[in-house]
Amino acid sequence: MTRLGRDAPIAMSNVILTGFMATGKSAVARALARQLAWTHFDCDTEITARAGRSIPEIFRSCGEAHFRALEHGVIAALVATPPRCPHCKTLLPLVVATGGGAIIDPENCALLRQIGAIVCLTARPDIIARRVGASARSRPMLTNSDTPLPERIAELLEQRHDAYARTDLAIDTSDLTIEQVVASIIAQLALERWDPCHPSA
Numbered sequence: 351m352t353r354l355g356r357d358a359p360i361a362m363s364n365v366i367l368t369g370f371m372a373t374g375k376s377a378v379a380r381a382l383a384r385q386l387a388w389t390h391f392d393c394d395t396e397i398t399a400r401a402g403r404s405i406p407e408i409f410r411s412c413g414e415a416h417f418r419a420l421e422h423g424v425i426a427a428l429v430a431t432p433p434r435c436p437h438c439k440t441l442l443p444l445v446v447a448t449g450g451g452a453i454i455d456p457e458n459c460a461l462l463r464q465i466g467a468i469v470c471l472t473a474r475p476d477i478i479a480r481r482v483g484a485s486a487r488s489r490p491m492l493t494n495s496d497t498p499l500p501e502r503i504a505e506l507l508e509q510r511h512d513a514y515a516r517t518d519l520a521i522d523t524s525d526l527t528i529e530q531v532v533a534s535i536i537a538q539l540a541l542e543r544w545d546p547c548h549p550s551a
């Protein structure tokens with residue numbers, strides 16, 4: 351399923367990837383950034399760098415509310431001070447990977463919408479469960495409940511349905527390769543390749 355919530359094409363705009371865990375956000379973001387020669391930014395990576403501990407450790411020691419506050423801070427800082435070319439100071443186009451719950455916060459959604467198109471990656475619950483596999487033990491949103499994994503995934507997907515539905519574009523990655531997802535995003539958003547400046551010596 352795909353949809354466009356704003357006028358297309360969108361050229362030289364940032365792309366924000368959101369969606370449930372194991373739908374391919376991080377891998378697709380890296381591949382899309384490489385394909386376009388854009389700057390890659392991973393919110394979860396920035397959170398762990400700032401906190402000096404892993405996301406599961408943040409959840410265990412400080413709780414979800416603290417993690418969400420850190421997540422909001424990272425998003426707000428990115429929007430307020432986006433990266434620029436060190437040579438010509440032009441804003442660098444970004445491919446941003448957010449955590450699966452980031453877009454649930456209306457403030458995060460509003461901030462991210464200011465800087466680009468929000469793309470939701472989706473997948474069928476059985477595909478998500480298979481991709482998560484043994485890593486479910488290290489995913490706080492799955493381990494803080496006694497509900498069996500398939501039911502817990504379905505429960506979270508239902509809780510987040512409305513928030514994910516507000517994004518600009520949705521792509522079901524269940525039966526697609528990373529390369530196919532990247533190609534679909536580029537085609538549907540009509541993205542351009544970034545031509546970096548070449549300062550004289």
